[in-house]
Amino acid sequence: MIDDSNNFREIIPFNKTILCLDLGKKRIGLAISDVNQKIASPYDVLEEKKFSEILIIIKDMVKEFDIGSIVVGDPINMDGTLGPKSQSSRSFIANISKTIDIPILLWDERLSTVAAEKSLIEADISRKKRGKVIDKIAANLILQSFLDFLNSNS
Numbered sequence: 001m002i003d004d005s006n007n008f009r010e011i012i013p014f015n016k017t018i019l020c021l022d023l024g025k026k027r028i029g030l031a032i033s034d035v036n037q038k039i040a041s042p043y044d045v046l047e048e049k050k051f052s053e054i055l056i057i058i059k060d061m062v063k064e065f066d067i068g069s070i071v072v073g074d075p076i077n078m079d080g081t082l083g084p085k086s087q088s089s090r091s092f093i094a095n096i097s098k099t100i101d102i103p104i105l106l107w108d109e110r111l112s113t114v115a116a117e118k119s120l121i122e123a124d125i126s127r128k129k130r131g132k133v134i135d136k137i138a139a140n141l142i143l144q145s146f147l148d149f150l151n152s153n154s
Contacts, residue, residue: 016068020143029135040143042136073109
């Protein structure tokens, strides 16, 4: 696991996509970048799956989409401290990094779900439909934030 974004910039492979995971209690939102690592796109939501199933899906995606690195949303508390959700993200990364050998970065995701919810409300998406897509929209916002950072200082 790597959580130093400046170091991460130096080791991520270029011309490969980046996968983003927004981990939740019941769902995991997925987003993928383009190969130029400029634009994030919402991909899917994994609902209530066992860790072993999630691992297989991620491994398959790494092959299918030529993913060179993974960004995982880090739900840091608003005061900057690491709470139970952040610790859970770190444990998740520790577990997947045992079998997936690509760089993985924790990226601050504070308020990403709030921003996703706001954009869906502004788009007049019903509450029922919002519930089905909010996690992949949040993953997309997290990934786009990372891509903007990556491209701002390169």
